[in-house]
Amino acid sequence: MSGKRILVVDDDHTTANVMQLYLENFGFIVPEITHSGAKAIEKAKELKPDLVLMDIRLGKGLDGIDSAEAIMKELNIPVIYVTAYNDEETLARAQLTNPYGFINKPLRDTDLKTTIRFALDKNKKNPAKKDSPLLEDVLHQVYSLTPAESRVVSKLLDNPDVESVADALHISISTVRTHLKHIYRKTETNRQSSLFHKIITGPVAMIMRTGETEPEK
Numbered sequence: 001m002s003g004k005r006i007l008v009v010d011d012d013h014t015t016a017n018v019m020q021l022y023l024e025n026f027g028f029i030v031p032e033i034t035h036s037g038a039k040a041i042e043k044a045k046e047l048k049p050d051l052v053l054m055d056i057r058l059g060k061g062l063d064g065i066d067s068a069e070a071i072m073k074e075l076n077i078p079v080i081y082v083t084a085y086n087d088e089e090t091l092a093r094a095q096l097t098n099p100y101g102f103i104n105k106p107l108r109d110t111d112l113k114t115t116i117r118f119a120l121d122k123n124k125k126n127p128a129k130k131d132s133p134l135l136e137d138v139l140h141q142v143y144s145l146t147p148a149e150s151r152v153v154s155k156l157l158d159n160p161d162v163e164s165v166a167d168a169l170h171i172s173i174s175t176v177r178t179h180l181k182h183i184y185r186k187t188e189t190n191r192q193s194s195l196f197h198k199i200i201t202g203p204v205a206m207i208m209r210t211g212e213t214e215p216e217k
Contacts, residue, residue: 089157091200
């Protein structure tokens with residue numbers, strides 16, 4: 001698979017340069033290094049790379065997760081996340097974008113090479129990924145959440161702070177907490193961490209990955 005073009009996106013210039021060195025040693029081509037989410041989307045549209053290596057945390061503006069989701073949905077280009085962060089909320093958001101893999105920092109050349117080759121092979125076998133169903137629709141299907149409850153879960157995945165969710169949805173904090181009580185009961189969880197774990201490891205994640213919204217017969 002040498003000769004494949006890989007766009008590198010990382011706001012840390014040293015890490016980006018190390019990735020470029022590894023990739024070129026593997027025989028890949030790095031047509032560009034970008035350091036922001038907006039620039040990554042712009043360059044992905046312009047260069048049409050075979051793969052994007054995306055840092056999750058990109059400082060100001062769009063983060064890596066929002067940028068990767070746009071690239072995968074609009075351009076059907078596979079994305080691998082590169083990150084030093086492993087908090088559950090961030091990983092839950094990232095997982096629901098259906099990436100082609102994760103690579104942890106500090107980088108190891110063997111992990112990088114194996115994950116990239118797996119992603120390129122997977123994309124070759126499945127070049128036209130189905131559009132993922134909306135998370136809120138899947139939450140209703142699997143757990144019978146109301147539209148309001150599904151919106152709360154969706155916002156919590158973006159930011160687990162209850163006050164921020166209330167502001168984003170233009171509702172009171174007490175209303176968010178009431179919704180959470182119902183959500184916990186319906187999903188058989190009792191706190192945000194267990195809720196997020198259930199979403200990223202259970203049927204919701206499976207449906208989001210496969211695009212199959214109808215229950216099996």
